[in-house]
Amino acid sequence: DAKTTQPPSMDCAEGRAANLPCNHSTISGNEYVYWYRQIHSQGPQYIIHGLKNNETNEMASLIITEDRKSSTLILPHATLRDTAVYYCIVRVAGNFGNEKLTFGTGTRLTIIP
Amino acid sequence: NAGVTQTPKFQVLKTGQSMTLQCAQDMNHEYMSWYRQDPGMGLRLIHYSVGAGITDQGEVPNGYNVSRSTTEDFPLRLLSAAPSQTSVYFCASSGHGKNEKLFFGSGTQLSVL
Numbered sequence: 174d175a176k177t178t179q180p181p182s183m184d185c186a187e188g189r190a191a192n193l194p195c196n197h198s199t200i201s202g203n204e205y206v207y208w209y210r211q212i213h214s215q216g217p218q219y220i221i222h223g224l225k226n227n228e229t230n231e232m233a234s235l236i237i238t239e240d241r242k243s244s245t246l247i248l249p250h251a252t253l254r255d256t257a258v259y260y261c262i263v264r265v266a267g268n269f270g271n272e273k274l275t276f277g278t279g280t281r282l283t284i285i286p
Numbered sequence: 287n288a289g290v291t292q293t294p295k296f297q298v299l300k301t302g303q304s305m306t307l308q309c310a311q312d313m314n315h316e317y318m319s320w321y322r323q324d325p326g327m328g329l330r331l332i333h334y335s336v337g338a339g340i341t342d343q344g345e346v347p348n349g350y351n352v353s354r355s356t357t358e359d360f361p362l363r364l365l366s367a368a369p370s371q372t373s374v375y376f377c378a379s380s381g382h383g384k385n386e387k388l389f390f391g392s393g394t395q396l397s398v399l
Binding site for chain 2: 279
């Protein structure tokens with residue numbers, strides 16, 4: 174069973190904010206939401222993660238709904254280098270060993286000049 | 287601090303040949319895993335390990351063996367390569383703790399003819 178659902182593709186104009194949604198309606202109380210991205214055929218790269226509060230770092234912001242059933246990754250000023258596949262996953266923090274960490278197919282974000 | 291190192295970067299095999307994909311990390315991470323990624327698809331977990339001497343199967347373990355004799359190394363063995371194993375393989379590692387992230391290697395592109 175898929176733990177997360179993401180749209181297969183999205184476009185965003187360069188310089189605009191890119192908002193990538195993720196549904197995780199079966200998330201457990203101790204599961205964090207993680208976002209990774211994969212540029213071309215490189216290894217996935219960590220972006221951000223959160224439990225229930227909104228989070229921000231130098232790369233992006235993460236907005237998690239109050240019921241925690243969905244979240245949105247925000248890239249505030251998208252550049253061409255943000256074109257990538259973005260993966261939303263949920264996991265029990267501090268306990269990688271007790272689950273099979275699955276990535277799904279993600280959202281292919283294309284930044285348009 | 288090299289992170290997660292995978293070798294080789296590219297490999298071509300004939301059907302029935304065997305080989306080992308190497309993965310090493312220098313971050314003293316307990317958790318290591320192997321994923322395969324086929325064109326247009328997400329990452330699928332092959333095998334994972336939560337520490338030296340401990341391994342377990344992921345989503346697609348058939349045709350692959352792993353072992354974890356040290357914390358640093360987690361090799362993936364193909365005993366008798368098949369064309370269906372043509373893929374890009376990624377190794378990943380992580381520590382424990384709520385802020386731990388999964389770090390990925392740069393991948394091995396394998397073709398089985």
